[in-house]
Amino acid sequence: MTVTADRARVVFDAGALPTSVVVSNGDSEEPRVVQVYLASDRGAPAGKERLPFAVSPAHRSIQPGDRQAFRITYEVLAGTPLPSDRETLLYFCILAIPPQGIQSAEQTWLDFLYRPKGLSGTPVEAAKGLQFSAEDGKMWVRNPSYYCVSVAEVTVDGVKIGGPLMVRPRQQELLDAPNGKGAVEWSYIDDYGARHCARQA
Template identity: 30%
Template sequence: MKGMASVLAGMLICASAQASIVMTGSRIIYPADSREVSVQLTNRDDFPGVVQVWLDEGNAQSAPQTATAPFITTPPVFRLAAHSGQTVRLRYVGKPVAQDRESLWWFNFVQIPPTEKGAQPDNQLMVLVRSRVKVLMRPKDLAGSPLEMAHTSRVWLQDGKLFLRNHSGYYLALSSLDVSGAGKKQRILSQTVAPWTTVSWPATVKQVGEAQMRWINDQGATFAGRVTPGNPGDVSH
């Protein structure tokens, strides 16, 4: 199994849409006061497969041998029978995290697709299918709510740029932001905004008359709400 882990580390192709190994849920919430959390993986195929898991700190090109996230995964490599499940335990072993905001890591799992026996040497693989999901370590009593991210966000224009402020302790999984004013419209798509953080884009609108935001919650559902126009002084932290 150790040799298999080395092969997996060197051959990663991200193609989660084709994955037959799936995770329960769309993200992993790790309460900051928990010793560990469990992740459920399921094989939907009619044949067994080998799976490897690891975490990274934000590098989408990470591999098991190079990732440095402060977690222990048990088991890190395993065989998953057809139409069966496997529980993977994640244990945080790093320094204490900030208590006013979530901390973000990424959970990766890779499966080996079937190959015809004898079609290629035993030590070679044609392709690996990789999936990658967020791991959010969440302290208690954070400001804001994952269900009301529009209420704790602000939008404004300054120096030819459109700004969005996440004025909460939660990560904002932005699906879209639609800003309109003075007969013009601007749409921003798909961005993750860290807690207490401001992001910006070149503005194509001259004023913010109205701003509507869509975001994704812990269960993968999309919520929508109106964002209050503001300015940097309104949303300081």
């Protein structure tokens, strides 16, 4: 990708200051017109939803080798308020349009996590606290916490059965696990994009 962001995911902490995503144009010759927006579904077009966020600027021409910070603020009047008792998974889209036109555009989607104030526990505790149970050749992955957990990989006795996947708060995902009985290990991604391992006997 010619146009890149300064992070692999965005965590918007409601108890902190507004968040900024810095986008760089790695092309040494041509500018890019960059449009950014938030969506509840990966692949959704811009302007189709009323989400309670404002992104400034919404678009900007970035010259070769230059970069631009896009500031994200939570504005409840801008759209439907998000739940206050759990994290919400959205997506931050970066659409980079070269001089040749929209047909040659590059699109990047980043996970965007809205984290309300006052949630019980921590993201790390949530990731380590996933619950796995095997049943009829399947493996249920349950998340009893109020945080979204990004799982990079799940293995049973060293054999990969799934991943990557996002397990939303108080929800579960189902994986194929023909040999599901055994030691379950998984790797998860933290707020900073680092990968860590956990194990359930």
